[in-house]
Amino acid sequence: MSEPSNTPLKMTPLHALHVKLGGRMVEFGGYDMPIQYPEGIMTEHNWTRTHAGLFDVSHMGPSFLALPQLGGGDEAHRKVAAIVEKLVPSDIAGLTPGKVQLTVLLNEDGGIIDDLMIGRPADPAMQGALYIVVNAGTKDNDFALIQKTAGTEATLRRADDRALIALQGPEAEAVVTGIIPEAVPLTFMHFIEVAHKEFGRIVVTRCGYTGEDGFEILVPTEHGAAFAERLLADARVKPIGLGARDSLRLEGGMCLYGHDIDTTKTPVSAALSWMISKPRRERGDFPGAQRILGELKNGVPSKRVGIKPAGRAPAREGAEIQSADGQVIGVVTSGGFGPTVNGPVAQGYVDTSYAKIGTPVKLIVRGKALEAEIAAMPFVPAKYKR
Amino acid sequence: MTTYYTSEHEWISVEGDVGTVGITKFAAEKLGDVVFVELPDAGKKVKKEGDMAVVESVKAASDVYAPVSGDVVEANGSIVDDPATVNADPEGGGWFVKIKLSNAGELSGLMDKAAYDKFCAEQ
Numbered sequence: 392m393s394e395p396s397n398t399p400l401k402m403t404p405l406h407a408l409h410v411k412l413g414g415r416m417v418e419f420g421g422y423d424m425p426i427q428y429p430e431g432i433m434t435e436h437n438w439t440r441t442h443a444g445l446f447d448v449s450h451m452g453p454s455f456l457a458l459p460q461l462g463g464g465d466e467a468h469r470k471v472a473a474i475v476e477k478l479v480p481s482d483i484a485g486l487t488p489g490k491v492q493l494t495v496l497l498n499e500d501g502g503i504i505d506d507l508m509i510g511r512p513a514d515p516a517m518q519g520a521l522y523i524v525v526n527a528g529t530k531d532n533d534f535a536l537i538q539k540t541a542g543t544e545a546t547l548r549r550a551d552d553r554a555l556i557a558l559q560g561p562e563a564e565a566v567v568t569g570i571i572p573e574a575v576p577l578t579f580m581h582f583i584e585v586a587h588k589e590f591g592r593i594v595v596t597r598c599g600y601t602g603e604d605g606f607e608i609l610v611p612t613e614h615g616a617a618f619a620e621r622l623l624a625d626a627r628v629k630p631i632g633l634g635a636r637d638s639l640r641l642e643g644g645m646c647l648y649g650h651d652i653d654t655t656k657t658p659v660s661a662a663l664s665w666m667i668s669k670p671r672r673e674r675g676d677f678p679g680a681q682r683i684l685g686e687l688k689n690g691v692p693s694k695r696v697g698i699k700p701a702g703r704a705p706a707r708e709g710a711e712i713q714s715a716d717g718q719v720i721g722v723v724t725s726g727g728f729g730p731t732v733n734g735p736v737a738q739g740y741v742d743t744s745y746a747k748i749g750t751p752v753k754l755i756v757r758g759k760a761l762e763a764e765i766a767a768m769p770f771v772p773a774k775y776k777r
Numbered sequence: 778m779t780t781y782y783t784s785e786h787e788w789i790s791v792e793g794d795v796g797t798v799g800i801t802k803f804a805a806e807k808l809g810d811v812v813f814v815e816l817p818d819a820g821k822k823v824k825k826e827g828d829m830a831v832v833e834s835v836k837a838a839s840d841v842y843a844p845v846s847g848d849v850v851e852a853n854g855s856i857v858d859d860p861a862t863v864n865a866d867p868e869g870g871g872w873f874v875k876i877k878l879s880n881a882g883e884l885s886g887l888m889d890k891a892a893y894d895k896f897c898a899e900q
Contacts, residue, residue, distance in 0.1 A: 426836070427809060431809050431810045431864075432809055432810050432834070432835040432836065433810040433812075433835065434810075436835075634809070634835055634836050635835075637836070638835055703812075703813050703860075704813050704815065704833070705812070705813060705833055705838075707837075707838070727835060727836065728812040728813070728833070728835045730812075730835070735813075757815075757831065
């Protein structure tokens with residue numbers, strides 16, 4: 392994921408704003424991004440769970456996949472859905488207008504190439520198009536794969552030069568609907584496109600990566616910084632960096648691609664079986680279906696679980712997991728400190744026989760075995776507006 | 778009482794043959810919010826520039842090295858109980874350990890405040 396040292400880092404439309412706000416800039420996914428602002432990660436994390444946190448996620452990969460002709464009703468939707476269904480195990484054809492689905496791109500072995508969001512437009516005039524958002528670090532490959540799969544049937548248009556801004560937290564709704572009244576009826580995992588008088592053609596999705604209620608808003612490049620500044624002018628909003636983005640999603644039990652999920656994991660071993668929709672299971676028409684259906688039937692040797700260290704020391708990616716009697720049973724794939732739970736939290740994979748919640752395990756940190764137990768995720772209850 | 782500084786951003790305040798050790802304001806600020814500190818037990822022998830303690834921020838763990846050789850005579854339990862003290866008062870109440878020096882000559886290799894401030898400006 393890191394760039395060679397002589398390639399300049401990419402910048403989002405909000406870059407100058409981050410620097411102005413005192414952001415501590417680091418490389419992420421080839422972009423120069425703020426890991427935190429002067430108040431620090433703990434303050435930013437806690438603010439998001441109590442007020443509204445603004446995240447620049449413009450480094451990610453928003454895009455649109457569209458048939459040559461749009462507006463063809465359910466039939467047009469099914470046609471474009473059939474293209475992406477060649478890559479994902481979810482029921483995209485069955486999405487209702489305006490619905491967004493979190494799913495995974497799979498390779499022929501059933502391994503996870505990326506996790507992504509796919510949305511069916513609400514607007515009848517847009518049927519035959521899909522809104523697709525992939526991860527920053529994998530987007531070039533993902534876009535190439537989707538276009539290759541579509542062939543001449545549809546065109547993938549990248550929208551990752553635009554600004555993608557997330558506002559998350561209990562006050563996000565009041566802030567966003569004050570500026571975008573069309574967002575009022577949106578519920579969790581639904582989106583709309585709005586022609587905004589100030590900010591142009593924007594796409595508003597009620598979703599996020601924190602477990603809080605919130606929105607991710609795609610804004611034309613030229614209006615991105617102005618939109619962010621408009622949000623930040625509200626006293627309920629603070630800017631949040633990648634450090635708190637990570638601690639929030641960790642508490643929320645969400646996967647980070649390249650760490651908790653990768654091509655060596657299937658949706659079954661990654662505890663994401665819910666993404667494999669019933670009609671798709673019945674048809675077995677997705678990459679790696681034979682292996683994945685076998686895993687659904689017979690189980691997997693190792694599974695993704697939540698882990699709660701007993702003490703205050705965090706256990707981080709790469710820490711070995713042992714059973715209570717000292718056998719190696721797995722590894723931590725993400726871990727850190729959760730400010731809301733006020734303690735360390737982690738995710739990892741363990742041998743399935745140890746995956747039950749409450750199972751005592753040991754985490755090897757700096758050569759010492761620390762007590763921990765398998766825990767339910769999320770560590771902080773979600774507050775989605777359904 | 779004289780205070781010396783290392784290139785690894787530790788400070789040591791020496792009175793007689795006992796030095797109080799911590800991390801500098803510069804280091805604490807770079808680290809960000811401290812969430813966990815691991816300190817050596819009293820009686821542990823430390824070596825100059827050797828591992829002495831670990832300090833963890835939300836994002837990562839950092840090693841803290843002994844500025845001098847000697848025996849740990851006291852560890853500051855209050856920063857174990859409340860790691861935020863390291864950020865609030867890194868060069869006072871956020872001290873890590875007290876070391877009984879085994880070789881006072883090692884202090885001559887450390888920086889004084891002026892040299893350390895210059896060093897930080899060049900970082």
